[in-house]
Amino acid sequence: MKKFLNSTKKRLGIDIQKEKYAYDVDEQFGYMAKAKIPDHWVSTTCGYCSVGCGMFIGVKKGKPVSVRGNPDHPVNEGRLCPKGLAEHYAITAPNRAKWPLLKGGKGKFQKVTWEAALQTLVEKFRSIQSRYGPDALGVISTGQLVTEEFYTLGKLVRLGFRTNNYDGNTTLCMASAVSGYKRSFGSDGPPGNYEDLEKADLVFLIGANIADNHPILCYRLEKNRKKIVIVADPRVTKTAMMADIFLPLKPRTDIALLNGIMHVIIKAGKANQAYIEKHTQGFEELCKHLEKYTPDYVSEITGLSARQIRKVAMLYAQAKAPFIGWTMGVNHSTQGTVTVNTICNLALITGNVGRIGASPFSITGQCNAMGTRESGFASSLPGYRKFEDPGHRAELAALWGVEQEIIPSSRGLAYPDIIEAVLSKKIKGLWIIATNPLVSFPNQNYLLEVLERLEFLVVQDGYHPIPTSEIANLVLPAAVWGEKEGTYTNSERRVSKVNKAVEPPGEAKSDFDIFLSIAKELGVSERLFPGWTKPEHAFEEWKKVSADRLCDYSGMSYELIEKLGGIQWPYGEKTTRDPRKSHPLYQDGVFQTQDGRAKLWVVENEAPPETPNEEYPFWLNTGRTVEHWHTRTKTGQIPLLNNLSPEAWVEMNARDAAKLKFQHGDYVRVESRRGKISHIVLRVTETVAPGQIFIPFHYAEANANNLTVSMCDPYSREPNYKQAAVRVYKLE
Numbered sequence: 001m002k003k004f005l006n007s008t009k010k011r012l013g014i015d016i017q018k019e020k021y022a023y024d025v026d027e028q029f030g031y032m033a034k035a036k037i038p039d040h041w042v043s044t045t046c047g048y049c050s051v052g053c054g055m056f057i058g059v060k061k062g063k064p065v066s067v068r069g070n071p072d073h074p075v076n077e078g079r080l081c082p083k084g085l086a087e088h089y090a091i092t093a094p095n096r097a098k099w100p101l102l103k104g105g106k107g108k109f110q111k112v113t114w115e116a117a118l119q120t121l122v123e124k125f126r127s128i129q130s131r132y133g134p135d136a137l138g139v140i141s142t143g144q145l146v147t148e149e150f151y152t153l154g155k156l157v158r159l160g161f162r163t164n165n166y167d168g169n170t171t172l173c174m175a176s177a178v179s180g181y182k183r184s185f186g187s188d189g190p191p192g193n194y195e196d197l198e199k200a201d202l203v204f205l206i207g208a209n210i211a212d213n214h215p216i217l218c219y220r221l222e223k224n225r226k227k228i229v230i231v232a233d234p235r236v237t238k239t240a241m242m243a244d245i246f247l248p249l250k251p252r253t254d255i256a257l258l259n260g261i262m263h264v265i266i267k268a269g270k271a272n273q274a275y276i277e278k279h280t281q282g283f284e285e286l287c288k289h290l291e292k293y294t295p296d297y298v299s300e301i302t303g304l305s306a307r308q309i310r311k312v313a314m315l316y317a318q319a320k321a322p323f324i325g326w327t328m329g330v331n332h333s334t335q336g337t338v339t340v341n342t343i344c345n346l347a348l349i350t351g352n353v354g355r356i357g358a359s360p361f362s363i364t365g366q367c368n369a370m371g372t373r374e375s376g377f378a379s380s381l382p383g384y385r386k387f388e389d390p391g392h393r394a395e396l397a398a399l400w401g402v403e404q405e406i407i408p409s410s411r412g413l414a415y416p417d418i419i420e421a422v423l424s425k426k427i428k429g430l431w432i433i434a435t436n437p438l439v440s441f442p443n444q445n446y447l448l449e450v451l452e453r454l455e456f457l458v459v460q461d462g463y464h465p466i467p468t469s470e471i472a473n474l475v476l477p478a479a480v481w482g483e484k485e486g487t488y489t490n491s492e493r494r495v496s497k498v499n500k501a502v503e504p505p506g507e508a509k510s511d512f513d514i515f516l517s518i519a520k521e522l523g524v525s526e527r528l529f530p531g532w533t534k535p536e537h538a539f540e541e542w543k544k545v546s547a548d549r550l551c552d553y554s555g556m557s558y559e560l561i562e563k564l565g566g567i568q569w570p571y572g573e574k575t576t577r578d579p580r581k582s583h584p585l586y587q588d589g590v591f592q593t594q595d596g597r598a599k600l601w602v603v604e605n606e607a608p609p610e611t612p613n614e615e616y617p618f619w620l621n622t623g624r625t626v627e628h629w630h631t632r633t634k635t636g637q638i639p640l641l642n643n644l645s646p647e648a649w650v651e652m653n654a655r656d657a658a659k660l661k662f663q664h665g666d667y668v669r670v671e672s673r674r675g676k677i678s679h680i681v682l683r684v685t686e687t688v689a690p691g692q693i694f695i696p697f698h699y700a701e702a703n704a705n706n707l708t709v710s711m712c713d714p715y716s717r718e719p720n721y722k723q724a725a726v727r728v729y730k731l732e
Contacts, residue, residue, distance in 0.1 A: 028056075029068050030559060036066035042501035043070060043562070045488050046084045047144065047481030048629050050364035051075060051216045052490025053084055054565050055481055057501040064088035064482060064502055071362030073565040074580070075494065081215040081628055086640045090480065091502065097464035098476035098506025099555035100393040109475065114507065114517070120474060121431075124456040125161065128429040134162045138418040138427040138545065141168035142434035146486025146498050147310045148374050148538035149511045150368070151545075153433070154377025154527065156515050159402060160524040164412030165427060170369045170417040174322040176331040176377055177362035180340020184348070184599055184717070186592030187384050187550050188373055192323065193361025193492045193582035195569070197221045200323035200359035206254055206343065207329015207722075211238035212626040214327075216364055218242070228319075233329060235621060235651075235694055245312065247322035248689060249302040251619050251723050255335060256605035257309070258342040260298030262349060263290045264313035274353035275422035279589040282597050282600035286345065288604040301605060317350060321357025328623070330363070332721040334609055336713045341601040348598050349441075354586040355533055363491050366630075367481075374551045375542055379411060382542070383549040384592075387411050398546055402527070414717035416710070417451050428455040433511065434478065438467035439631035439700045442708040442719045445675045448712045459516065462634045466701055478511050479504035480634075484513070486535045487561065489569070492582075495556060496566035512538070547572060550585070550592060585727060608723040609711040612691065616672065616725035618656075619692040621709055628698040634699075648702035649681045651694040652728070657684045660728070667731045669693070672724050675706035679731065693728065697721070 023032040028041055038058030046053040058066035067088045071078035100117035101109040113122075128136050139157045143151070145400025157166045178188045185191070197203060197220045207232075209219045218239070223230070224649050231243035233256060240246045249257055265271055266287060276283050295306035302309075316322050324347060325613035330339045343360045345355075352358035364370055377384050385392035387410050397404040413421055417443070421427040430451070441447045451457065451471060459472035462480035483504040504510070509517075512535050519525040532538065536558060552570035556640050560579075562566055567579045577583060590596045612619055627645040628635045635641045650670060652662065662668065664684040670677045670693070679704045680695070688694050695704040711720045 002389040004573040012449050027319070032066075038065050040421065041066055041499070043499065044482070044499045045367075045496040046080070046087065047367050047498070048083045048087065050369060050491040051214050052367070052488060052494055052566065053080055053216055054496065055084060057088055062502060064091045069567070074162045075490065075566065079216055079219055079526045082428050082627055082641060082644070083635060086638050088482065089640065090634040091482045091637040093463065095463050095465065095636065096508070097506050098467070098474060098508055099477055100507070101218060101464070103521065112218055114509070117474060117476060118517055118521045121458055121518065125431070126456055127604060128709050129163070131162070132428055134167050135412070136427055137161055137163040137429045137431070138165040138413070138421065139163065139431045140415055140418060140433065141166070141372065141376065141378065142436070143168060143170040143174070144434050145367035145372070145511050146535060147368060147370060147489060147542065148486040149370035149515065150376035150534035151382065151542045152512060152515045152538050154375065154382065155400075156519050156524075158377050158408060159400075159406055160519055160522050162406065164408045164410065165418050165421065166412060167415040167418060167435070168372050168376065168441065169415065170366065170372055171379070171717055172361070172371045172440060172719060173331060173365040173556060174327060174373070175287060175718040176333070176713050177334070177340055178363075178373060179713070180344065180714040181338040181362070183601060184341050184344035185535060185586065188380070189384070189550055189585055190359075190362050190364070190491060191353055191585040192361040193356070193479045193584060195582040196321075196323045196357050196359050196361065197719075198224045200224065200227055200256065200321050201357070202228045202230065202319035202322040204232070204316060204322060204324045205239060206232045206324065206326045208325050208327040208363060209233070209237040209239045209623060210325070210327070210363065211242065213624050215216060215626060217363070228315060231316070234689065234692060247304055247308060247312065249304055250677055251692070252333060252335070252608045253302040253605060254330065255342050255603055256293065256301040257304070257341055258346055259290055259293040259603070259605065260309045261296055261313040261316060263293040264295060265317045265350065266290065268314065268317065269318035270314075271349045272351035275589070276349055277596055278296050279591070280348050280600050281351070281595070281597045282602070286349075286603055287601045302556045316346070321355060322350070322352050323357060323359055323361060324332040324720070325361045325363050327363045327587050329722065331718055333723075334711050334713050334720045335606055336718050337715040338601065340605045345600050348600060350715050353598070354584050354589060356584060358582060361491075368488040370484055370491065371487065372586045374489060374546070381407070383682050384551055385549070394543070396474055400528070414598065416712050416717050416719060418701060422453055425453065430454050431458045431460070432468060433460045434462070436466050436468045436631040436633055439703055440469070440705065442705050442721060443674050443710040444703055444706045447561050460511065462508070464631050466631070476514060477506065477508035479508050480515065484510040484512065484535075487539065490566070493551070493568045494566040495553065495561055495569060497558060497562045518584055531554030534671065564717065572679055609720055610723065610725045611695045612711050612725045616727050617691070618726050618728060620670075620672070620698045620704070620706045620724040620726045621688070622708065622721055623694065625696045625698065628696070630698065631700065632698045645675055647681060648677075648696055648699035648704075649683050650728070651685050652690050653690045653692070654684050654686060655690050657682070660730070662730055667728045668724050669731055670707060672707040672726045673731070675708070677702045677704070693726065
């Protein structure tokens with residue numbers, strides 16, 4: 001009856017829900033909604049993208065009720081993007097995983113105890129390894145755990161289970177940047193800082209839509225009133241609309257553009273010969289290679305005018321502090337690694353590395369992709385050590401008190417190759433942690449067929465059901481952001497603190513606690529993690545492992561990180577620099593190579609693995625929207641965000657739409673040689689060029705990765721998400 005009366009009052013306009021929308025004063029943040037005023041605020045770092053914004057979670061009666069940006073944090077100065085402003089809702093999403101679930105004989109999940117779940121995991125994985133060998137187990141991790149969890153997991157997988165087939169979903173987004181930095185500079189690690197965006201006199205963004213993907217970086221950029229912004233992208237993104245110069249190049253021609261820019265700079269005598277001679281190798285070979293990349297030749301490849309190419313080249317050459325930033329438009333390619341090398345070439349031949357404002361800067365994807373790159377034991381040994389270097393393995397063996405022989409001397413299989421090994425029946429058991437490949441991996445029909453061949457699949461996640469957890473044999477419920485403690489490292493190498501605000505739901509546990517429990521069940525706990533009970537124990541050991549390496553943490557502590565709002569590495573015990581000031585890498589021009597010189601690489605612009613033809617006439621491009629995160633595991637459950645962008649769409653140029661007699665709002669089917677999307681709404685727009693379409697990749701029900709190719713970069717093993725040939729049909 002009360003519900004009926006309230007409903008009637010609302011319809012009649014009598015009840016204006018005064019209590020629900022009342023305002024009051026919070027002691028820390030002032031005037032705000034009364035319902036969102038917490039009992040206390042907990043400082044932490046955002047758990048979405050790699051920008052690493054400082055923020056507070058408001059907690060009321062043990063529940064998260066609000067968030068606020070931290071005005072004193074050096075990264076965001078109190079600002080948050082739409083996802084950050086709604087992040088507390090992800091903690092209480094209705095699809096949170098709460099109990100361990102084991103699939104029974106009829107294919108239905110049943111609740112089991114943690115003891116039974118962990119016994120089953122270890123028994124099944126050990127049985128598989130005893131029958132087929134240790135590498136019959138594969139592990140795929142994420143970029144969203146805290147660094148302490150990545151470090152613990154790496155030791156558990158490599159030294160506990162002794163499998164060499166371990167990688168993370170960061171290979172799907174950042175691996176080409178990692179491989180490119182290693183080939184050019186001898187080590188991973190972005191050389192620059194966010195301050196560069198404020199101090200550069202020229203900002204060159206290549207395949208980087210920071211307005212949608214990293215909005216707070218746009219704020220940092222807008223603080224710079226003296227910059228020239230150049231954006232190179234096939235699509236007229238929101239970032240392109242901000243540019244002083246927009247270069248609408250054809251898909252996958254950025255290498256030709258960069259080579260053309262270098263050609264003009266060298267011919268004009270604008271290369272920094274003193275820097276080249278002292279700090280690089282390979283310049284003569286590069287010059288010979290660049291001879292053919294004249295502005296006219298590059299114009300034919302890119303679709304840009306020769307005049308545009310000359311103008312951009314001279315603007316870059318004459319800039320005092322030019323910044324180059326890139327994201328997935330560069331990395332998601334079979335030539336991603338060598339594109340990064342070409343970007344580094346341009347910075348090196350002009351001496352624009354190691355100075356405030358001047359940097360080739362990879363803008364990372366996930367909140368802690370940098371943390372796993374440094375410590376995670378996947379693409380390199382912890383501390384950016386090399387698997388193949390016996391000296392590096394000896395260092396770690398001594399630090400850990402283990403035999404050097406048990407530390408692998410090679411990386412093992414990368415993420416796409418783990419999937420291939422499942423198909424070829426070399427891998428029989430798979431453990432997937434905090435990632436959702438049945439939305440995020442390319443060529444989805446192929447992937448589903450592959451995963452069905454496994455003997456045992458474990459999915460460890462904060463959310464269930466999601467597409468990947470639904471096909472698992474065992475689901476382990478994990479705590480998420482806001483429910484655990486540790487550190488993240490952002491794109492500018494800033495280590496920031498992550499704090500626990502509330503308890504996880506049901507019987508969910510932090511990934512750190514799950515890893516320690518598995519180690520105990522496996523019988524390796526005291527050997528690998530002696531006396532560990534909390535993430536800080538992992539952090540203290542990691543400090544020792546990172547000491548005197550490029551990513552040195554040894555001078556940091558939880559207290560100091562919290563006090564300063566984050567600290568950029570390297571920050572060793574004997575560091576005397578002011579941790580509040582930005583710190584570029586390679587200021588002395590000495591790189592992590594054997595001779596200390598950076599390597600200039602000869603790179604040819606190649607065609608992508610698939611191009612349009614009469615049967616499949618359109619280029620497909622994929623990307624993100626500001627409202628959603630990756631596979632919408634979190635944001636799809638938040639009405640505030642989901643209502644802003646509830647369904648996928650396809651963007652098509654007006655000339656193509658007119659030719660096909662399509663109208664804005666029509667529902668269409670998109671097909672490639674691998675699969676199709678059967679029902680997706682059309683947006684007719686000038687943001688894409690004729691012959692191209694764009695689809696956001698977040699939506700499982702209209703999955704762009706049903707269409708994408710399986711080809712990968714030969715160095716990084718990162719998939720080529722950005723170019724595929726497709727056709728489009730109108731639905732009646």
